[in-house]
Amino acid sequence: MRSEASNTPETDESLPTQFARHFLETHGAVVEEKPEGWDALLPGELARQLDLSELVSARRGADARTPAIHLPEKDRSLPIGYGSPLVEKMIGLASDRAPLTTCRVRIDYLKKAGFDKSIADVFSFPNSLPTVQSTAEAKTEYIVFNCWYQAQSDEQQEGMLDLVFNLETAAPIFEMDVTLTGLDRTFPSPGAVSSLDPKILNRLLPKLQKALEDNIAAEIADFRERMKRRYQRDIRHLAEYYESLRQEMEKSLQRPGLTEASIADRKEKIALIPDELARKTHDLLKKYSIRTDVRPCAVLRILTPAVKILIKLTKGKRERSATLFYNPITKTVDPLSCEGCGAGTYRVWLCDPHLHILCPGCRRDCPVCRKG
Ligand SMILES: [Zn+2]
Numbered sequence: 001m002r003s004e005a006s007n008t009p010e011t012d013e014s015l016p017t018q019f020a021r022h023f024l025e026t027h028g029a030v031v032e033e034k035p036e037g038w039d040a041l042l043p044g045e046l047a048r049q050l051d052l053s054e055l056v057s058a059r060r061g062a063d064a065r066t067p068a069i070h071l072p073e074k075d076r077s078l079p080i081g082y083g084s085p086l087v088e089k090m091i092g093l094a095s096d097r098a099p100l101t102t103c104r105v106r107i108d109y110l111k112k113a114g115f116d117k118s119i120a121d122v123f124s125f126p127n128s129l130p131t132v133q134s135t136a137e138a139k140t141e142y143i144v145f146n147c148w149y150q151a152q153s154d155e156q157q158e159g160m161l162d163l164v165f166n167l168e169t170a171a172p173i174f175e176m177d178v179t180l181t182g183l184d185r186t187f188p189s190p191g192a193v194s195s196l197d198p199k200i201l202n203r204l205l206p207k208l209q210k211a212l213e214d215n216i217a218a219e220i221a222d223f224r225e226r227m228k229r230r231y232q233r234d235i236r237h238l239a240e241y242y243e244s245l246r247q248e249m250e251k252s253l254q255r256p257g258l259t260e261a262s263i264a265d266r267k268e269k270i271a272l273i274p275d276e277l278a279r280k281t282h283d284l285l286k287k288y289s290i291r292t293d294v295r296p297c298a299v300l301r302i303l304t305p306a307v308k309i310l311i312k313l314t315k316g317k318r319e320r321s322a323t324l325f326y327n328p329i330t331k332t333v334d335p336l337s338c339e340g341c342g343a344g345t346y347r348v349w350l351c352d353p354h355l356h357i358l359c360p361g362c363r364r365d366c367p368v369c370r371k372g
């Protein structure tokens with residue numbers, strides 16, 4: 001999982017520039033960092049689809065707020081910003097024709113042994129005992145959903161998220177570098193690979209939804225905390241303000257020489273304070289509530305050799321099997337997918353009595369058994 005929130009100080013690239021770069025990288029371009037920006041060498045097909053030269057340069061330019069991609073061959077510059085034709089075209093390409101890109105990875109050396117240790121390194125099975133039954137080299141497939149998100153409140157935060165799943169086990173994969181840097185990768189033409197099975201995609205969608213919610217929640221945790229603190233501070237100030245107002249008005253009632261009418265008038269105003277405070281509190285809640293928006297930008301299929309590991313999980317006298325993958329890209333065993341909620345987990349519990357695979361969040365009340 002890689003993400004780039006727009007308010008992280010380490011990047012001075014605008015979000016559309018980050019998106020453009022990420023889009024090009026995940027679609028097979030080789031991007032080279034330059035002091036004044038970056039250069040990208042695009043696969044011919046991608047250059048044609050975007051109507052770009054195969055070699056393009058992104059320069060921050062004199063005004064960093066209006067970054068542009070320069071096409072040396074055609075000697076023209078295209079601005080990259082929200083609503084700019086180039087970025088719109090990238091977003092269009094990504095969402096109309098998903099999956100846009102398939103990438104095949106060649107692995108020179110695939111791990112052959114020591115999977116017991118690889119499993120023990122990352123997994124824990126607090127109520128069962130895992131045993132490796134068999135291992136075999138197998139082709140597998142990962143699918144990457146590259147998504148743009150935005151959270152709006154009193155402030156705004158935007159970022160990009162990559163959500164990765166193993167297509168066979170539907171397990172969400174953490175921390176996978178989807179730019180496949182340093183790997184031998186090729187981009188077969190669409191006709192050369194089988195198309196994505198819609199049934200498999202349908203099975204993934206609820207998990208994608210869940211993964212999006214979880215990941216966005218994690219991405220905006222600081223943002224949410226900041227909004228919460230500000231909300232609490234404003235609520236406190238508001239309460240203090242109305243309390244002092246009430247005290248002042250109460251005090252003014254003691255003044256000598258007030259007419260009956262003005263006393264009644266002041267009392268009425270004091271009586272209105274709780275409603276006024278409730279209304280203002282509600283306004284603050286609206287001001288600081290967080291609305292999020294997500295848009296998928298690109299889908300990437302990664303075909304790779306991997307090691308399929310069949311394990312047996314023994315709990316008391318009962319046992320069940322599970323399939324794991326040793327992932328040569330992350331160089332670790334992929335997590336298991338919780339059968340209750342779909343989350344990826346390295347801490348695996350088995351339910352009683354059906355031995356469903358559960359994450360720590362689901363283990364106390366197995367959602368599968370509950371559904372019956
Ligand atoms: Zn779960």
Ligand SMILES: [Zn+2]
Pocket residue numbers: 351352353354355356366367368369370
């Ligand atoms: Zn169960």
